[in-house]
Amino acid sequence: MSGGPEMSEADQIKTFKDFLVQYNKLSEMCFNDCVHDFTSRTLRPTEDKCTLNCMEKYLRMNQRVSQRFHEFQMIANENMLALAQKSGNTS
Template identity: 35%
Template sequence: MDAGLTNAEQRELENRLQKRQVKEFMNLFSGLVDNCFVSCVDDFTSKALSGRENGCLSRCVLKSMTTQTRLGERFAELNQAMTAEQQGKQ
């Protein structure tokens, strides 16, 4: 953390960052559930999911998680390249 912050300020900043991460995760999860439900579930005549719906949901969740993982990796790659470029300019 920043050396200019007091211990109390550092704890407050960490607390806010943790809350923000939880909120972002919940938004991501909610979006995934909404997207996959709308895309896959269309038969409301039964409480149980049909085989087709179950397979669709599994593929949808897997694809969404794979996409998020790859986006995170790509972001880290770009961030690392930008950091190296900035350090090279100094």
């Protein structure tokens, strides 16, 4: 990532590509799990509800995983800081 608050164009492109990959995976996963009737151009109410539930569940799971990762990262940083302070005090 760039040193400043703004992302470089290459970073923006990479972020957008990553987003599209995740979006396409989610779309394919929910489509395969929920859509089974190809005799109509429209989604049946059950298919529509299934796809919404699938998406919401995925987004909640992704948010929870991100939150837990952040929590573990904070703990790891605190442990590293404590270790560095401890080793600095004994030298």
